[in-house]
Amino acid sequence: MNYCQLTSTKNLLDKPETKFFCIMTLKPFLPAFFWGVFIFVVISMPAKAIPESGLLNIPHFDKIVHTTLYLVFAFFLCVGFYYLNNIELKSAGIIVVLFVGFSYGALTEIMQHYFFESRDGNFFDFAANAIGVLLGVLAFKTTYNTGFVKAFKFLGEKKAK
Numbered sequence: 747m748n749y750c751q752l753t754s755t756k757n758l759l760d761k762p763e764t765k766f767f768c769i770m771t772l773k774p775f776l777p778a779f780f781w782g783v784f785i786f787v788v789i790s791m792p793a794k795a796i797p798e799s800g801l802l803n804i805p806h807f808d809k810i811v812h813t814t815l816y817l818v819f820a821f822f823l824c825v826g827f828y829y830l831n832n833i834e835l836k837s838a839g840i841i842v843v844l845f846v847g848f849s850y851g852a853l854t855e856i857m858q859h860y861f862f863e864s865r866d867g868n869f870f871d872f873a874a875n876a877i878g879v880l881l882g883v884l885a886f887k888t889t890y891n892t893g894f895v896k897a898f899k900f901l902g903e904k905k906a907k
């Protein structure tokens with residue numbers, strides 16, 4: 747199954763060798779999409795809606811939560827690129843994952859600060875988000891040949907080189 751069809755840019759730039767347009771299905775990115783929605787739901791909850799727990803008394807426990815949420819998000823983005831045919835998770839893919847992860851982390855903190863009741867976005871939460879994104883990419887790079895990543899095979903078939 748081909749998830750990415752590269753189209754010619756002959757009419758746009760008169761350079762048929764450059765391939766700027768990628769028409770793809772979003773199937774390989776569904777886990778990242780749904781995890782992103784989950785993050786949005788969690789960060790938009792009023793503070794009073796968060797259940798009381800002894801874990802909340804741990805100093806900076808919220809930073810652990812932020813890091814974990816974005817670690818999983820970045821990992822799922824990496825899995826999406828891995829199963830997107832014809833695209834390897836090399837420099838360009840990593841840059842896209844980092845850009846999307848950092849941008850979404852910043853956007854959620856801005857939304858928390860300005861739009862959500864009883865929530866406060868701040869730089870340290872963004873830093874925890876960014877660390878999570880970096881750890882997610884690192885986790886993927888160290889496990890992509892293991893059975894764990896292959897458990898996502900339903901997202902598509904990886905072409906042999």
